Every structure is written in structure tokens, then in C-alpha cells.
Ligand SMILES: Nc1ncnc2c1ncn2[C@@H]1O[C@H](COP(=O)(O)OP(=O)(O)OP(=O)(O)O)[C@@H](O)[C@H]1O
């Protein structure tokens with residue numbers, strides 16, 4: 096029934112609670128996710144034909160600018176999950192939603208383009224191109240995206256400067272330390288201003304001091320670029336710096352912190 100006094104009473108109640116009337120009336124719209132997975136299952140078929148299910152019914156929603164750590168025993172499925180989130184592999188069932196697309200079903204060419212523009216990857220072993228300099232390694236994803244070479248070089252210089260490698264631009268990976276190589280990989284991952292950065296054991300190959308510097312870099316860049324981060328790690332110090340920690344166990348993803 097339409098009660099003309101109702102909205103006035105709502106406003107009074109809201110005022111009494113110290114709230115604006117709109118706060119009570121307007122339904123809260125869910126904030127759009129940077130990346131989201133629904134009902135993910137991954138089953139590998141072994142050479143002998145037997146099946147190995149690694150993930151089953153995994154749900155995750157990462158907000159823009161949020162940092163989520165993924166922990167779990169070796170072999171639990173952390174890398175598998177990151178590969179699915181990044182469209183590097185396809186789930187057996189379920190959806191991965193990014194920019195209104197489902198990466199699980201997107202044709203390969205469009206998937207590659209979306210990955211290039213919207214997702215940054217950092218792996219345990221940097222996977223830099225050996226024949227190219229630090230500057231070129233950071234330029235390449237931009238050139239693939241169609242950025243003008245001069246603008247790509249400029250952005251690569253800025254990013255390498257930001258990760259403390261402004262004086263190593265012409266060094267090839269073999270002429271850089273492990274920590275420096277990993278910082279080039281972080282600069283490369285951010286080159287196309289992705290919405291989400293996926294890092295798989297990014298400090299797994301570094302000593303504790305260099306790891307800490309790399310972790311500082313991640314969180315500084317997150318603050319500056321607003322990029323969401325999903326970090327698979329065995330490093331407790333890194334996991335503890337995330338906004339949330341999720342645990343992969345028994346094919347499921349559960350909240351670990353906050354519990
Ligand atoms: N391509 C594949 N084919 C078959 N099995 C696979 C494949 N890739 C991974 N697996 C299996 O899936 C399980 C999960 O592997 P995954 O690499 O995701 O684990 P993880 O949690 O990242 O482990 P780690 O901490 O050691 O990196 C493992 O048992 C692994 O042997």
C-alpha cells in the first residue's frame with residue numbers, strides 16, 4: 096500500500112541514526128570485481144587416461160585494488176588457479192570473468208588480446224626474453240598491444256626507473272641479478288596498465304632481503320597504480336601483507352584470513 100507518510104518516517108529514522116535518508120532508501124550496488132571466478136573445476140587427464148581433479152567449485156571475487164594471497168601445500172593447486180584466472184589454461188567447468196568476458200570460453204585470439212591488455216603476470220622464474228634488454232622486455236607487451244614505439248620506450252623507462260633500474264636499461268637478463276630480473280618482470284607486468292596482476296611465487300627464487308624489497312615494490316605499485324593483485328606464495332611475510340589470505344585445500348578455496 097502507498098503510505099505518503101512512509102518516506103517522511105524513513106527520513107526521520109535515518110536522521111535519528113545519523114544517516115542521510117538516501118543511505119536507507121538506495122539499495123547498495125555491488126562493486127564491480129577486477130576479476131571473478133565462479134564454480135571453477137580443473138581436471139587433468141593423465142597419460143594413462145586416469146583423471147586428477149585439482150580444483151572443484153572454486154569461487155573467488157577480487158575487488159579493484161585488492162591484494163589477495165593464495166596459500167596452500169605444494170601440489171594443492173595454486174599455480175593451476177592462477178593459470179585459470181589469467182586465461183593461460185582453461186577450466187574443465189566454470190567461468191572466469193574479466194571486463195565482461197568469460198575467459199573460459201573466449202576464442203584464443205581474443206583471449207590473447209585481453210590477457211595482453213588487462214592482466215600482468217609475474218612468475219617464480221621471471222621468463223624474460225634473453226636476447227632483449229631490460230628496456231625492450233618492458234616495451235614488447237606494449238608493442239604487441241599496438242602502442243607507438245616511442246611511447247612504449249618512454250613508459251618502459253618510467254617503469255624501470257620506478258622499480259630502481261633506471262641505470263640498467265640496456266642490460267640483458269644474464270647481466271642482471273635475480274632480484275633485478277624479477278623487478279624487470281614486475282615492470283613488464285605493469286606495462287599495459289593491467290587491472291589485475293597475477294604473481295606465482297614471485298619471491299620463491301630470492302634471498303630474504305631481496306624478497307622483502309620485491310614485496311615492498313608490489314605494495315608501492317599497488318598504491319600508485321590501483322592494480323588488484325593475486326599472489327600465490329609460500330612466503331608468510333608476503334601473505335600477511337595482503338588484504339585477504341585464501342587457502343587452497345582439498346580442491347577448494349577457503350578463507351584463511353580473515354577467518
Ligand atoms: N599439466 C598438468 N597435467 C597433469 N597434472 C598436473 C598438471 N599441472 C599440474 N598438475 C598437478 O596438479 C596439482 C596441482 O599443481 P599446481 O602446480 O597447481 O600446485 P601448486 O599449489 O602451485 O604447488 P607448488 O606450491 O609446488 O607450486 C599437482 O598435483 C600437479 O602434479
Ligand SMILES: [Mg+2]
Nearest residue numbers: 173174175295
Ligand atoms: Mg605452484
